[in-house]
Amino acid sequence: MVKVVTAEYSGVCFGVRRALKMLERSVKQAEDENRKAVMLGPLIHNPRVVDQYGKKGVEVVSLEDVCSGSIVVVRSHGITLDIEKKLQEMDEITVMDTTCPYVKRIHQLVSMRSEEGFSIIVMGDKDHSEVKGIASRIKGDYIVVSPDFSDEGEKLLAEFIKNHHKIFAVAQTTSRPSNYNKLLKKVRKLSIGSGGSFDFAKTVCTATLKRQDAAGELASRVDAVVVVGGGNSSNTAKLFAVVKERNERSFMVESPSSFSDKQIRLLEKCKLIGITAGASTPDDQIIEMKEFLEKL
Ligand code: SF4
Numbered sequence: 696m697v698k699v700v701t702a703e704y705s706g707v708c709f710g711v712r713r714a715l716k717m718l719e720r721s722v723k724q725a726e727d728e729n730r731k732a733v734m735l736g737p738l739i740h741n742p743r744v745v746d747q748y749g750k751k752g753v754e755v756v757s758l759e760d761v762c763s764g765s766i767v768v769v770r771s772h773g774i775t776l777d778i779e780k781k782l783q784e785m786d787e788i789t790v791m792d793t794t795c796p797y798v799k800r801i802h803q804l805v806s807m808r809s810e811e812g813f814s815i816i817v818m819g820d821k822d823h824s825e826v827k828g829i830a831s832r833i834k835g836d837y838i839v840v841s842p843d844f845s846d847e848g849e850k851l852l853a854e855f856i857k858n859h860h861k862i863f864a865v866a867q868t869t870s871r872p873s874n875y876n877k878l879l880k881k882v883r884k885l886s887i888g889s890g891g892s893f894d895f896a897k898t899v900c901t902a903t904l905k906r907q908d909a910a911g912e913l914a915s916r917v918d919a920v921v922v923v924g925g926g927n928s929s930n931t932a933k934l935f936a937v938v939k940e941r942n943e944r945s946f947m948v949e950s951p952s953s954f955s956d957k958q959i960r961l962l963e964k965c966k967l968i969g970i971t972a973g974a975s976t977p978d979d980q981i982i983e984m985k986e987f988l989e990k991l
Contacts, residue, residue, distance in 0.1 A: 819867030931973030
């Protein structure tokens, strides 16, 4: 029989748990007051959770579709300043802002430091909603640097530092600390070279750090690892990269039905399987996976 071990700190983090509780409160409030609760974009990057709420009548809408009287639930990754202002201008809506306090802290930091004259480096995925929200609050020049930046990216970074003498850096909360440290080292060296000043904030979320460390440790002592989470979740993808580095037999899936036959055959040959899960994976999805693997 296969033995299945779940890594410590797997699954829903403080921010997502808080967001889900706020969503649940909004659904209740909508029922009590005969109003409609909507999500402004998927609340978290977990299609199964979003579908579950869809069935309860909580639709995912864009700003243009928000109707008067709605309770609008704002996602845990945060929204851009522009959208925030537009929501404030709308009549007769209630905004339930679930933006994680750690993300809010970055909003405040970049807004404050850019007002002080610092130009900002944001390490992260430029297309991710968290990074868009952060960038929208910068009141001056900034550059978004991808964690695995290319020669071209490095050139752009060097150019940016050469042209800006006060630099402040932050990273998307779900970044890998090793990537951020590498970037900080590079920026420090370039800033000193150009005679400028450089400061940074530690913005990588500790929940992510602990989850990645525990998953990495587990991955090195099991036959295979299963990472449970939404295919569109950035932190799940990064978690998968961490375990894959330690264990070639690593799989990232949303649910047991996502496995291919080939993957199942491989898992059946294992004696010890590790499970970990991204920050937006609720406990019931981890339990479901554990029970499925134990029956192999
Ligand atoms: S991973 Fe960290 S920053 Fe992101 S929602 Fe969770 S607690 Fe907040």
